[in-house]
Amino acid sequence: xxxxxxxxTAVGLGLAALLPLAFLGVFFAWPVATIVGRGFVTGGAxxxxxxxxxxxSARTWQAIGxxxxxxxxxxxxxxxxxxxxxxxxxxxxxxxxxxARALVTVPFVLPTVVVGVAFRSLLVEGxxxxxxxADGTFGAVVAALVFFNYAVVVRTVGSMWSHLDPRxxxxxxxxxxxxxxxxREVTLPALTPAITSAASLVFLFCATAFGxxxxxxxxxxxxxxxxxxxxxxxxxxxxxxxxLSVVQLVVVSASLAVSGWSRRRREAALRLQADGTVDHLVRxxxxxxxxxxxxxxxxxxxxxxxxxxxxxxxxxxxxxLDNYANLATTGSENTLEVSVWQATxxxxxxxxxxxxxxxxxxxxxxxxxxxxPRHPGGRRAMGVLDGVFMLPLGVSAVTVGFGFLITLNRPPxxxxxxxxxxxxxQAVVAIPLVxxxxxxxxxxxxxxxxxxAAVLGASPGRVFMSVDLxxxxxxxxxAVGFCFAVSLGEFGATSFLSRPDRPTLPVVVFRxxxxxxxxxLGMALAASVVLALLTAGVIxxxxxxxxxxxxxxx
Amino acid sequence: xxxxxxxxxSLLAAALAxxxxxxxxxxxxxxxxxxxxxxVLVTHDSxxxxxxVLDEFExxxxxxxxxxxxxxxxxxxxxxxxTKDSPLGDVVYGIDNAxxxxxxxxxxxxxxxxxxxxxxxxxLAVDGSDRLTPVDYGDVCLNVDRDWFAARDLAEPxxxxxxxxxxYAGLTAVTDPATSSPGLAFLIATVxxxxxxxxxxxxxxxxxxxxxxDSWEDAYYVDFTAGGGxxxxxIVLSYASSPPYTVPKGEDEPTTRALLDTCFRQVEYTGVLxxxxxxxxxxxxxxxxxxxxxxxxxxxxxxxxxxxxGTPLPPLWERYAPLAxxxxxxxxxxxxxxxxxxxxxxxxxxxx
Numbered sequence: 001x002x003x004x005x006x007x008x009t010a011v012g013l014g015l016a017a018l019l020p021l022a023f024l025g026v027f028f029a030w031p032v033a034t035i036v037g038r039g040f041v042t043g044g045a046x047x048x049x050x051x052x053x054x055x056x057s058a059r060t061w062q063a064i065g066x067x068x069x070x071x072x073x074x075x076x077x078x079x080x081x082x083x084x085x086x087x088x089x090x091x092x093x094x095x096x097x098x099x100a101r102a103l104v105t106v107p108f109v110l111p112t113v114v115v116g117v118a119f120r121s122l123l124v125e126g127x128x129x130x131x132x133x134a135d136g137t138f139g140a141v142v143a144a145l146v147f148f149n150y151a152v153v154v155r156t157v158g159s160m161w162s163h164l165d166p167r168x169x170x171x172x173x174x175x176x177x178x179x180x181x182x183x184r185e186v187t188l189p190a191l192t193p194a195i196t197s198a199a200s201l202v203f204l205f206c207a208t209a210f211g212x213x214x215x216x217x218x219x220x221x222x223x224x225x226x227x228x229x230x231x232x233x234x235x236x237x238x239x240x241x242x243x244l245s246v247v248q249l250v251v252v253s254a255s256l257a258v259s260g261w262s263r264r265r266r267e268a269a270l271r272l273q274a275d276g277t278v279d280h281l282v283r284x285x286x287x288x289x290x291x292x293x294x295x296x297x298x299x300x301x302x303x304x305x306x307x308x309x310x311x312x313x314x315x316x317x318x319x320x321l322d323n324y325a326n327l328a329t330t331g332s333e334n335t336l337e338v339s340v341w342q343a344t345x346x347x348x349x350x351x352x353x354x355x356x357x358x359x360x361x362x363x364x365x366x367x368x369x370x371x372x373p374r375h376p377g378g379r380r381a382m383g384v385l386d387g388v389f390m391l392p393l394g395v396s397a398v399t400v401g402f403g404f405l406i407t408l409n410r411p412p413x414x415x416x417x418x419x420x421x422x423x424x425x426q427a428v429v430a431i432p433l434v435x436x437x438x439x440x441x442x443x444x445x446x447x448x449x450x451x452x453a454a455v456l457g458a459s460p461g462r463v464f465m466s467v468d469l470x471x472x473x474x475x476x477x478x479a480v481g482f483c484f485a486v487s488l489g490e491f492g493a494t495s496f497l498s499r500p501d502r503p504t505l506p507v508v509v510f511r512x513x514x515x516x517x518x519x520x521l522g523m524a525l526a527a528s529v530v531l532a533l534l535t536a537g538v539i540x541x542x543x544x545x546x547x548x549x550x551x552x553x554x
Numbered sequence: 555x556x557x558x559x560x561x562x563x564s565l566l567a568a569a570l571a572x573x574x575x576x577x578x579x580x581x582x583x584x585x586x587x588x589x590x591x592x593x594v595l596v597t598h599d600s601x602x603x604x605x606x607v608l609d610e611f612e613x614x615x616x617x618x619x620x621x622x623x624x625x626x627x628x629x630x631x632x633x634x635x636x637t638k639d640s641p642l643g644d645v646v647y648g649i650d651n652a653x654x655x656x657x658x659x660x661x662x663x664x665x666x667x668x669x670x671x672x673x674x675x676x677x678l679a680v681d682g683s684d685r686l687t688p689v690d691y692g693d694v695c696l697n698v699d700r701d702w703f704a705a706r707d708l709a710e711p712x713x714x715x716x717x718x719x720x721x722y723a724g725l726t727a728v729t730d731p732a733t734s735s736p737g738l739a740f741l742i743a744t745v746x747x748x749x750x751x752x753x754x755x756x757x758x759x760x761x762x763x764x765x766x767x768d769s770w771e772d773a774y775y776v777d778f779t780a781g782g783g784x785x786x787x788x789i790v791l792s793y794a795s796s797p798p799y800t801v802p803k804g805e806d807e808p809t810t811r812a813l814l815d816t817c818f819r820q821v822e823y824t825g826v827l828x829x830x831x832x833x834x835x836x837x838x839x840x841x842x843x844x845x846x847x848x849x850x851x852x853x854x855x856x857x858x859x860x861x862x863x864g865t866p867l868p869p870l871w872e873r874y875a876p877l878a879x880x881x882x883x884x885x886x887x888x889x890x891x892x893x894x895x896x897x898x899x900x901x902x903x904x905x906x
Contacts, residue, residue, distance in 0.1 A: 113771065117783075120776045126786035214768040219730045220905035230732050233625060235894055236632040236656070316803050332799075335602070405624075405633055409640040416642065417594075417622065495599075500623045511599060513771045515857075516792065517799035518782050521775055 012460050013368050020365045020389070020431075028392050028428050031403025032245070038406070039242020050239035055247075059222070064247060067223040070138065070213070071206035071255075074145035078202045079195060081146065081296045082153025088293040090158030092286060093279045098543055100297070101158075102536040105151040105481070107301055109489030109535045110308075111506040112148075113513060114528045116215025118304045119144050121311075123216075136218025144212045147300055149202040152433075156201070159478050160194035160440055166278045179285060193263050193443065197436040200259035204393040204432070207252060210492060224248045228396045245399050252394030256387040264383060305532065312525035316518045323522035327530065332519040336508055337500055340527045344534065347505040351487035351538075353423035354430060358483045359476075361427065362434025365389055367468065369435070370442035386435075393432045397492025400425065404497065419502065425493040430486040437479045438472060445471055481542035488535055505531050592618045593835035594643030596634065596827070598627045601648055602855040603848070611842045617835050626735055627822075628653055634827070635660040641827045644836035647689060647843060651821045651883075652738055654680050655890030666826040666837055672844050673863045678821045680886050686823035689843055692858035693794035693817035693878050694739035696726070697810050699780035702788035711789065713815045714747055717759060724763035726789040727777035732897050734769050735820075740791050741900055742889060743818035746882035753903045760904050780810050795857040798874040808874060817878035822858070 040046060054060050089101050107115070122128050123135040134140045164187070172182040208225050217223075222230075224244055231241040282290060315322040327340040336343070369386055373379055392400075404425070408415040415421050445467060453463045491506045498507055505527060512524035601623055608619060622643055624633050631653040634642060638660060649657050657663060663685040678688035696717075703710045711717055717726050729737035748755045765787055767773035774781040778790040780800055794817060797808040824843050826836040842848055849860035853868050859877065860867075 113769075117772065117775055120772065121783050124776055124783075124785065127784055214733060215772050219766040219768065220901070226733075233629040233632060234732065236635060237894070337602070402633070402636065405637055405642070409637060417620070496624050496629075500597075500599075500601075500621045513775070514600070516774065516781075516796045521782050 013371060016364045017368045017385075020361045020368075023361050024389070024392070024428065024431070027404075027424050028395075028400065031407045032395055032399055033403075034407045035238070035399055035403040036242045036245050039238040039240075039245075042239075047239070050243050054240050054243040060227070060244070060247070063222045063224050063227050063244075064251070066138075066217075066221060067207055067225070067248075067251060070141055070145060070209075070223065071203050073142050074149065074206040075199050075203045077142065077146045078149045078153050079199050081292075081300075082150050082198070083157055083191075083195065084289045085150065085154040085293045085296065086158035086161055088286070088290055089154055090162040091279050092282050092290070094282055098540055099536075101155075101543060102539045104154050104297060104301060105485060105539045106305065106532045106536050107147050108149070108151045109485045110148075110532060111489070111491060111509045111528060112209075112211030113215065113491075113510055114308065114524065115144065115147070115304065116212050117513070118308045118311075119147075119212075119216055122304065122307060136216070136221070138217075138221070140216040141213055141221070143300065144216050145206045145209055147304065148209070148212070149205050150296070150301065152201050152205070153195075153198040155478060155482070156198035156437060156440075157191060157194045159437065159475055160191060160444075162278065163441070163474065164190055164278065193440045196259045196263040197440055200256060200390065201393065201433065201436050203255050203259070204252060204390065207248070207255070208394060208396060210397070224251065225396055229398050232398045232402055241399070245396065248394065248396060249391070252391065253387065256390050256394070260383050260387055308525060308532075309529055312522065312529045315522055323519075323526035324530075326519060326523050327526055331512055331515075331523055332517055335512055335515050335520055336503070338503065338508075340505070340508055340523065340530070343503050343505050343508040343527075344530060346502050347488055347531075348534075350423050350426065350504060351484045353420070354426035354487035355480060355483035357423060357427035358430035358434050358486075359479060362431045362479065363438065363472065365431070365435055366438045366442050366472075367464065369439055370445070370468070372447060386439075389435055390432045392428045397429075397496075400428070401493045401496035404493075416497075417499070419499070421497050422494055422504070423487070425497055426487040426490045427483075429490060429493070430483040433482040433486060434479045437482060438475050441471055441475045442468060477542040477544070481539045484538045484542065485535055488531060488538070505534075590832065591616055591835070592620060593645065593832050593839050595619055595621045595645050595647060595839060596630065596643040597621060597623050597647040598630045599623045599625055600856060604851055604855060607847060607851050610847065611839075615835075615838050615842070617838065619839065628735065631657050634662045638662050638828065641829045641831075644827055644830035644832050645824065645839045645843075646827055647822070647824045649686065649823045649825070650735070651680070651819075651823075651886045652735070652742070652889050652893065654686055654823060654886040658685060658886075659890070662828055663825045664828040664830065664833070666840050669841050669844060674861055675859075675863050677883075678861055680821075680823065686825045687840070687844065688821050688861040689824040690852050690856065690858040690861050691819060691821040693812070693814075693819055693881050694736045694743070695792070695794045695812040695814060695817040695878065696740075697778075697790050697792040697796055697812050699778070699788035699809065700811055701809050702779050710811070710813075712813060714744065714755070717789070718755070718762050720762065722762065722789065725787055726759070726762075727765040727767060727773045727785075727787040728791040729770055729773050730766055730768050731900055734767075736770050736791055736793070738893070738897070739818040739820055740816075741896060742884050743816065743882040745892075745896060746818075746884050753899055756900060756903045764904070766904060793857065794877055795853075795875040798870075801874075812875075814876065814878040817881040819878070819881035819883045820858075821861070 039050065040048060085104065089097060089104070119140065120135060123132065123140055124130055125135065169182050169186045172186045173179065177185070209223075210225050210229060213221065213223055213226055224247055228241050228244045228248065231237045231244065312323055313319050313321070330336040330339055369382060369389075371382070373382060404421065405416060408421070449467050450463050453467055454460075458466065489506060491510065494504055495507055495510065498504055503511070509524050509527050509531070512520045512527065601621065612618060624630055624642070627648055627650045630646075631649055634646060634657060641662070646663070665684045666687070668687055674688055675691065678691055680686055698710050700710065708721065711719070711722050716722060728740055731737040731741040744752045744755055765777050767777055770792065773790050774792055775783050777785045777787045779785050779788045781790070792812070794812040794814070797810045797812055800808045800810040802809065824840055826833060826840060830836045844862055846862070846865060849862045849865040852858060852860045853871055
C-alpha cells in the first residue's frame with residue numbers, strides 16, 4: 001500500500017468512526033451525562049456530599065455485593081453450560097438443529113415480568129418445585145439470569161465455532177493428544193475471543209437485570225440497578241441515583257477492562273471455513289455433551305417455557321384456545337388501546353427500524369475496531385473505544401430513559417414524542433451485541449489478505465467489499481437475529497418512550513398482567529407465547545440468511 | 555468472489571426494501587409536530603378511555619388529543635418535575651394523593667377553573683385545589699378467597715389487627731411499598747390506623763409469616779389462592795374493585811371479597827400543566843374529564859369510582875365493588891413529607 005492509499009484508508013476509517021460516535025454521543029452519552037450531572041449539582045454549585053451519604057450506607061454496599069455476585073455467578077454458569085451447547089448446536093449435525101437453535105434464543109426476549117411469574121409459579125411454596133425452597137433466593141435469581149442469557153453464549157461462541165477449521169484439532173488428535181487436550185490446547189484458544197465476548201455481554205446483562213431480580217429476589221434483595229430504579233422513578237432522589245449510576249459505570253467498566261485485556265491476549269488471525277463444511281454427525285464421543293445440553297435445555301429452558309404454554313391454554317372454562325382468540329380484542333373491559341395483534345405489528349415495525357439502525361452503526365464500528373494500528377498508542381485507543389461502545393449495555397435503562405426526557409426536549413432535537421425514539425433507544429442497546437457478534441469474525445481475518453488485495457491495486461473500498469464484507473455476511477444473519485431479539489424483547493426504555501396508541505408486545509403484556517381477571521392473565525400469557533414464536537421465527541429466517549450469504553471460502 | 559458480492563448486494567437490497575416497506579418512520583407519515591388544535595394528555599399506564607367517548611370530545615371541540623403514558627403514577631409525577639421547563643404535555647391525569655404534594659410544590663401545575671355545576675364527592679379535594687381537581691377515587695384493600703375459608707371452616711379475617719392472629723399465620727401476601735403503588739397505599743393505611751406504633755404492627759405481621767411480593771401482579775397471580783395460579787395465601791393486597799373479576803362463568807357471586815375495614819382511599823387528580831403549549835385546549839380537556847360523559851365511563855375503564863357526585867354507576871357495581879365506609883387516609887402533605895422515611899423504616903422492620 002503506498003502512502004496515499006494509507007492516508008485514504010485513515011480518512012475513510014475516521015469518517016466511519018464519526019457517525020457511530022455522533023450517534024452514541026447524542027443518544028447515549030449526552031442524556032446519561034446530563035441526568036447524572038443533575039444529581040451532582042445543587043443550586044448551581046457542584047455538590048458531592050451525596051457520594052459520602054450513598055457510599056456510607058450499608059444498603060449500597062449490599063446492593064453492590066449482590067450485583068457483582070449475581071453477575072459473576074450468572075456469567076460463569078452461562079459460559080460453562082453454554083460452550084458445550086454451542087458445540088452441540090453449531091458443530092454437530094442432527095435433525096431439528098435449526099429449530100433447537102431458535103428455541104434456545106426464545107428466553108432472551110421474553111418479558112421479564114412474565115418469566116418472573118412463570119419461574120415463581122414453579123418455585124413458590126405449593127408449586128411443582130416448591131420443595132426446593134428457592135423462592136426469593138439468590139439461586140432463583142441466578143437460575144433466571146442463566147435462562148435469559150444461555151442463548152448469548154451459545155450463539156456468539158457457536159457462530160465462531162461453526163467456521164473454525166477442524167484440521168488443527170484433528171492433527172493434534174492424530175499426533176496422540178487426548179480429546180480433552182486437543183480441545184484445551186488447540187480449539188479453546190481459538191474460541192477464547194468469542195467466549196470472552198459472550199461473557200462480557202452476559203455480565204452486562206446480569207449486572208443491569210431489573211424485572212426478574214425484583215420478582216425473584218424478593219424484598220430486600222436489591223442490586224445497583226433496582227436501587228437506581230427506585231431512587232429515580234419513585235423517590236426522585238437524583239443525588240443518590242447519580243452516585244449509584246457512577247458506581248454502576250465503575251463496576252461495568254472494570255468488567256469490560258478485564259474482558260478486553262484477556263481478549264486482546266488471545267485474538268489472532270484464524271482460518272475460517274464456510275459454514276456447513278465443518279459440522280459432523282453425532283458420534284459416540286459427543287454423547288456426554290449432547291446429554292448435558294439436553295438436560296440444560298430441557299430443565300432450565302423448556303420447563304419454564306412449557307409452564308407458560310400450558311398456562312396460556314388454561315381458561316376459566318377449562319382447556320382451550322380462548323386466550324389466543326382474545327388476542328384480536330383489546331382485552332376484557334378494553335384493558336388495551338389496541339389489539340394484541342396490532343401491538344405485534346408495531347413491535348415488528350419498530351424491530352425493523354431498530355435493526356437497520358443498529359446494523360448500520362454497529363458495522364461501521366466493527367470496521368474501525370477490526371483494524372490493528374501499528375502504534376501501541378493506536379492499539380490502546382482501539383481498546384478504549386471497544387469498551388466505550390459496550391457501555392450502553394451496562395447503564396440502567398432508567399438513567400437513559402430519564403436522560404432522554406431532559407435532553408432531547410428542545411429544538412433542534414425535540415424527539416420526545418417522535419415515534420423514532422423507541423427504535424433508536426432499542427438500537428443503542430443492540431449495537432453492543434452487533435459488535436460482539438461481528439467483531440471476533442472480522443478480527444480473525446488475516447491482515448495479509450487485505451494487504452495483498454491492496455497490493456494488487458484494490459482501492460480501500462474495494463478491499464472492504466471483497467475481503468471484509470463476505471466474511472461479515474456470514475455472521476450478519478446472526479447479528480440481525482440478535483437485533484430483532486433485543487428490539488422485540490426490550491421493555492425498560494421502551495416503556496418510558498413508547499406512545500400509548502403504539503404499544504409494543506412486551507408493553508401490552510405488562511399492561512394485561514397488571515389487571516385482575518382470568519381473561520387478562522390468560523391473554524398476557526398467550527401474548528408472551530406469540531412473542532416467543534415470533535422470535536423463534538425471525539431467528540430461524542435470520543439463520544437462513546446467514547447460510548446463503550456465506551458463499552465464499554477464504 | 556463476484557458471486558459472493560452479488561449475493562451480498564442482493565441481500566442488502568432486500569434488507570433495504572424490507573426496511574422501507576414496514577418501517578415506522580417511512581410508512582405512517584406521522585408528524586410529531588404539535589399544532590394549535592392538539593392537546594397532549596400526560597397520564598399513567600393504567601389510564602383508559604373508550605374511543606367513542608374521546609372521539610365525541612374531539613369532534614365537538616375540534617381538538618386532537620394525544621396521550622403519553624410514561625409509567626406508573628410515581629414515575630409520571632417525577633418525570634413531570636424533571637421536565638418542568640419544557641413540559642411533556644398540556645394536561646395531567648392521575649396524580650394520586652401519595653404524590654400530589656410533590657407535584658404542587660415543584661410547581662408543575664397551573665391554575666385551572668372548574669365547571670361551576672361540578673359537585674365533587676366530599677373529602678377528596680386537596681390544598682391548592684385550584685391546580686388539582688379530583689377526578690376519580692378507589693380503595694386499596696386486602697382481598698380474601700372466600701372459598702378457601704369456607705372449605706376450612708375458618709372465619710374470614712375482618713380487620714388489620716386480625717391479620718396478626720396466629721389463626722391466620724402464613725396466609726397473607728402484600729407488596730413492597732418501595733416498588734408498588736398499592737404497597738405504599740397499604741403502608742399509609744397502617745400509619746393512619748396505628749399512628750407512631752405502626753412499625754410494631756408490621757413486626758407482628760412479619761412474625762405471623764407475612765409474604766411480601768414486589769408488585770401487585772406478582773402477589774395476586776403467584777401468591778394468592780384465587781388469582782388463577784397455584785398460590786397458597788388466601789389473603790392478598792388488592793383493590794376494592796377486584797372481586798367482580800372473580801365471578802365464575804355462569805354464576806353471579808364473586809369467589810373473593812374485599813375487607814372493607816382495611817382500606818386506604820386513593821384519590822387521583824387532574825390539572826393543567828404549567829407552561830402548557832395549548833392552555834385553552836387544556837382547560838377544555840379538563841372540563842371534559844369532569845363531564846358526565848367521561849365520568850360515567852370511568853368505572854368500566856379504570857375500575858375506580860368517578861369523583862363527580864351523582865355520576866351514575868354501572869348496574870351491580872355497588873353490590874360487587876362496594877367502597878369502604880370509613881377508609882384510612884392521610885393528607886398528601888404529610889405523605890409527601892414522610893414517604894421515603896416510612897419506606898425505609900418499613901424495609902428495616904419487615905425485610906432486614
